[in-house]
Amino acid sequence: MSKKTVTIKAFRFNAETDYLPYYKKYEMEVGKDELILDLLNRIKWEHDGSFSYRRSCRHGICGACGIKVNGKATLACKQNAMDLVELFGDELVFEPQSQKRAVKDMIIDKGDFWEKHAAVKPFVEADVDPHPTSETIMSKEQVENFLDADYCIQCGACHYACPVIEVNEDYLGPAAFAAAYRFTVDPRDDAGKERLETTAELGSGVWDCVKCFECAEACPKDVNPIEKITKLHNMQFEQGVAKRNVATKHAEGFVRSIKKFGYLDEQDIVLYSEGLGVVKHLSEAFKMIKAGKVHPFDIAKKKMPRSKNLDEIQKLIEISQKNEL
Amino acid sequence: MSQLKYALYTGCTARESTPELLSSTLAVAKKLGIEIVLLDEASCCGASHLQDFDEFLSLVLNARNICYAEKLGLPMITICNTCQLNTVMTKERLDNDPEMKAKVNEKLAEVGLEYKGTSSVRHFLYALIDDYGLENIKEKVEVPLSHFNIAPFYGCHNLRPSHIHYKHNTPLAPDSEIGEGGGESSIQEVELMEKYTHESPYTPTSLDSLIEALEGKSVDYESKNKCCGFHVDLQAPETSNALSGTALLDAIDNNADLMVTPCPLCQLNMDLKQESAGKQLGRDIELPVLHMPQMVALALGCSKEEIGLKFNVTKATDLM
Numbered sequence: 001m002s003k004k005t006v007t008i009k010a011f012r013f014n015a016e017t018d019y020l021p022y023y024k025k026y027e028m029e030v031g032k033d034e035l036i037l038d039l040l041n042r043i044k045w046e047h048d049g050s051f052s053y054r055r056s057c058r059h060g061i062c063g064a065c066g067i068k069v070n071g072k073a074t075l076a077c078k079q080n081a082m083d084l085v086e087l088f089g090d091e092l093v094f095e096p097q098s099q100k101r102a103v104k105d106m107i108i109d110k111g112d113f114w115e116k117h118a119a120v121k122p123f124v125e126a127d128v129d130p131h132p133t134s135e136t137i138m139s140k141e142q143v144e145n146f147l148d149a150d151y152c153i154q155c156g157a158c159h160y161a162c163p164v165i166e167v168n169e170d171y172l173g174p175a176a177f178a179a180a181y182r183f184t185v186d187p188r189d190d191a192g193k194e195r196l197e198t199t200a201e202l203g204s205g206v207w208d209c210v211k212c213f214e215c216a217e218a219c220p221k222d223v224n225p226i227e228k229i230t231k232l233h234n235m236q237f238e239q240g241v242a243k244r245n246v247a248t249k250h251a252e253g254f255v256r257s258i259k260k261f262g263y264l265d266e267q268d269i270v271l272y273s274e275g276l277g278v279v280k281h282l283s284e285a286f287k288m289i290k291a292g293k294v295h296p297f298d299i300a301k302k303k304m305p306r307s308k309n310l311d312e313i314q315k316l317i318e319i320s321q322k323n324e325l
Numbered sequence: 326m327s328q329l330k331y332a333l334y335t336g337c338t339a340r341e342s343t344p345e346l347l348s349s350t351l352a353v354a355k356k357l358g359i360e361i362v363l364l365d366e367a368s369c370c371g372a373s374h375l376q377d378f379d380e381f382l383s384l385v386l387n388a389r390n391i392c393y394a395e396k397l398g399l400p401m402i403t404i405c406n407t408c409q410l411n412t413v414m415t416k417e418r419l420d421n422d423p424e425m426k427a428k429v430n431e432k433l434a435e436v437g438l439e440y441k442g443t444s445s446v447r448h449f450l451y452a453l454i455d456d457y458g459l460e461n462i463k464e465k466v467e468v469p470l471s472h473f474n475i476a477p478f479y480g481c482h483n484l485r486p487s488h489i490h491y492k493h494n495t496p497l498a499p500d501s502e503i504g505e506g507g508g509e510s511s512i513q514e515v516e517l518m519e520k521y522t523h524e525s526p527y528t529p530t531s532l533d534s535l536i537e538a539l540e541g542k543s544v545d546y547e548s549k550n551k552c553c554g555f556h557v558d559l560q561a562p563e564t565s566n567a568l569s570g571t572a573l574l575d576a577i578d579n580n581a582d583l584m585v586t587p588c589p590l591c592q593l594n595m596d597l598k599q600e601s602a603g604k605q606l607g608r609d610i611e612l613p614v615l616h617m618p619q620m621v622a623l624a625l626g627c628s629k630e631e632i633g634l635k636f637n638v639t640k641a642t643d644l645m
Contacts, residue, residue, distance in 0.1 A: 213485030
């Protein structure tokens with residue numbers, strides 16, 4: 001049984017002529033070695049010449065053919081079709097990476113992606129001697145620091161899989177952050193501080209990441225953008241770029257709590273992070289008191305649980321903590 | 326089946342704002358004859374925020390937590406997706422990076438501990454399904470949930486990143502295989518379908534099958550594997566409300582009577598923020614949100630006190 005009958009339900013839309021998008025079904029026999037890109041080609045070549053999608057290199061390096069299959073970010077030229085049939089059943093739904101940015105069928109306006117990518121200076125900025133007399137040597141460790149981030153092909157898979165991109169138009173997104181990291185740790189580069197400041201902004205920067213790991217799951221090149229996001233967070237503290245705000249205090253506040261109790265003091269972390277802004281949580285606090293989750297007098301009495309052997313935790317913090325706010 | 330015994334890492338939430346999570350977990354274990362040892366020495370996992378501030382410190386503290394399960398010679402279980410992920414991310418790092426493991430152990434030695442990598446770390450959800458078994462759970466059902474449409478909300482940190490979870494949240498390895506501590510393959514070498522066999526982040530099934538085993542009707546809806554936005558609740562409440570509100574409304578629009586989640590952070594966000602999410606999205610939201618062990622405790626006929634529905638913010642006491 002080398003072939004299987006598969007129904008492809010493809011998103012169809014032409015922004016110039018259609019009022020609304022619609023789905024069209026194509027049935028085809030799919031072989032075990034066919035790629036999603038082969039199926040896109042077959043829709044166009046065997047069924048409807050007007051079907052539109054981007055493609056170029058066919059070997060996972062140009063980043064043009066990113067689409068979504070049953071909601072899963074997919075680089076069409078790298079993804080075996082049968083694997084997805086195994087995962088989703090014999091109806092595959094082909095959709096553009098972002099439906100609200102659809103231009104024609106699988107083709108989207110990727111302008112937001114490129115604009116945000118450019119905002120982090122995704123290149124080495126350096127005063128380069130135009131007539132160098134020797135090579136710039138990098139150690140193996142220095143290269144390995146950014147090598148996996150360098151595999152990014154700007155396909156947009158992570159960017160359009162990110163739920164924050166959907167709801168916050170200022171957010172730079174995982175691909176831009178992976179690029180910011182990649183060039184900031186490049187030993188030839190001089191723009192690191194500027195990139196860290198850009199990505200430290202509340203609203204657009206790394207602090208708005210919801211930590212859903214959709215980007216790590218979506219990336220066809222295993223760049224693991226959220227790992228780079230965590231590194232950017234750490235670098236803000238290491239290089240003194242972090243400003244005191246609700247997000248940085250929230251991160252640092254964990255140490256403050258763990259030192260005292262071993263556990264996180266859930267009430268203190270909100271008070272400490274928000275400062276006077278804590279008033280906006282009053283209605284929720286009231287709801288929690290009403291349900292008996294929080295006892296109003298505990299706040300004053302500090303009736304907090306404490307980890308056993310708390311002295312070990314305190315000692316480990318004392319000898320292991322590297323960063324300060 | 327030999328008696329199951331686990332070291333339970335409760336995390337902070339179960340000891341503070343969601344006491345119902347701890348009491349229902351212990352009640353379920355008691356009903357099923359699962360022995361639980363509480364890891365009272367453990368500290369906070371850092372919830373990804375400590376990791377943002379000081380990654381090394383987070384590795385040291387999480388390694389210490391695992392040490393206590395290792396000392397007992399028990400597999401560790403968690404009842405919070407975020408604890409689960411941060412603990413296994415530490416385990417992955419230390420089991421694969423001997424240099425980092427040595428650095429962490431150098432610190433742990435100062436308090437007389439050593440991280441070895443001998444305890445597995447899994448979420449209670451998977452211990453129930455894979456070790457205890459759905460068939461065995463079915464036999465213990467006293468109060469079938471047959472009149473409820475239940476929307477499973479999986480929570481990010483049990484599903485993604487699959488290249489880590491597929492190695493840890495899988496069935497418990499036989500004793501002979503535990504104790505190796507590491508030697509895992511890198512992210513690049515893993516075949517897609519290998520990662521997705523146990524639980525796929527795109528088509529997860531564990532919670533659905535648990536609901537069905539308790540004779541409830543599991544609700545199929547698009548948001549079941551999406552993010553609730555909890556982790557930006559302080560700095561970006563609009564993002565958090567948009568994500569949690571959308572998921573809640575999706576469940577409601579698909580006729581859910583209640584939602585259930587294995588993650589107390591999802592539970593808190595989805596349960597507590599219904600009014601503000603509803604205001605932002607322009608629709609009323611009212612849907613009881615239960616912890617996974619609360620749902621199981623309901624079906625197993627545990628007591629009202631153990632299930633603790635009075636602690637749920639969106640009224641859930643009518644479910645009994």
